[in-house]
Amino acid sequence: MKKLLDYYLEGDNYNNNSYWNKRVGNDHLTVGRGNNTMSTISMMILPNELYEDYLSKTNELWKENAKAENIKIYEGTIAEMEKTAREDIPDENKSDIVKHFVIKGHLKNIKENKIIPEKLADIESNYLMPNREKYLSAKLVDDTGSIDVFLQMTSLKPNELNKDRNHDVVILYNNGEPIYVVRSSTLN
Structure with a gap:
C-alpha cells in the first residue's frame, strides 16, 4: 500500500489523472484518479x-455507450484494420479522428515501453484511460498478419495476453501516422 500511495501522491501522477493496475497475489488491483473537481482516488480489488x-461486462458497457454516441466499432482482421487506418488519414485540421476495431488474435513480445508518441502521452480521451507515465508495447497477431501496438497498462500477465482474445483497438493519428492502442482484451 505504501508503494501505491507514494506513486499516487507524487505530483505528476496525481495531477495527470494516472491510473495503476497491479496483480497482487490472486487479486487484481486498479486505482485511478478521476478528473473531477473533487480529485477523488478510486480503488477496486477483484479476485482473479x-x-x-x-x-467482459465493462467492455460490453463501453460498446453500448459507443453505440449511443454513434461511434462505429469495426470487427475485422489486422489487414482490414491497417487498410481502414490508411484510407482516412486526417489532415492537420482533423487530427481528432479516432477509429475503433475489435480484432480476434493474440499479443506477443509484450514489454514495458516508456517512450510513447506525444499524441498518446498527452491524450485526453473518453476512449482510453490516461496514463502519461508508461504503456506496454506488443505485437498483435491474427491469421492475416501482425502489427505493432501500444497496450494500456493491465494486471493481466503475458501468458494470459498470449491467449486468443478480442482486442479492442483504438486508432489515433500522430502527424498523419496511425497509432494502434489496445484499450482492452477479453477472452473469446
Missing part, C-alpha cells in the same frame, strides 16, 4: 476468478 467477467 471474477476479473475476466469484469473485463
Whole structure:
C-alpha cells in the first residue's frame, strides 16, 4: 500500500489523472484518479476468478455507450484494420479522428515501453484511460498478419495476453501516422 500511495501522491501522477493496475497475489488491483473537481482516488480489488467477467461486462458497457454516441466499432482482421487506418488519414485540421476495431488474435513480445508518441502521452480521451507515465508495447497477431501496438497498462500477465482474445483497438493519428492502442482484451 505504501508503494501505491507514494506513486499516487507524487505530483505528476496525481495531477495527470494516472491510473495503476497491479496483480497482487490472486487479486487484481486498479486505482485511478478521476478528473473531477473533487480529485477523488478510486480503488477496486477483484479476485482473479471474477476479473475476466469484469473485463467482459465493462467492455460490453463501453460498446453500448459507443453505440449511443454513434461511434462505429469495426470487427475485422489486422489487414482490414491497417487498410481502414490508411484510407482516412486526417489532415492537420482533423487530427481528432479516432477509429475503433475489435480484432480476434493474440499479443506477443509484450514489454514495458516508456517512450510513447506525444499524441498518446498527452491524450485526453473518453476512449482510453490516461496514463502519461508508461504503456506496454506488443505485437498483435491474427491469421492475416501482425502489427505493432501500444497496450494500456493491465494486471493481466503475458501468458494470459498470449491467449486468443478480442482486442479492442483504438486508432489515433500522430502527424498523419496511425497509432494502434489496445484499450482492452477479453477472452473469446
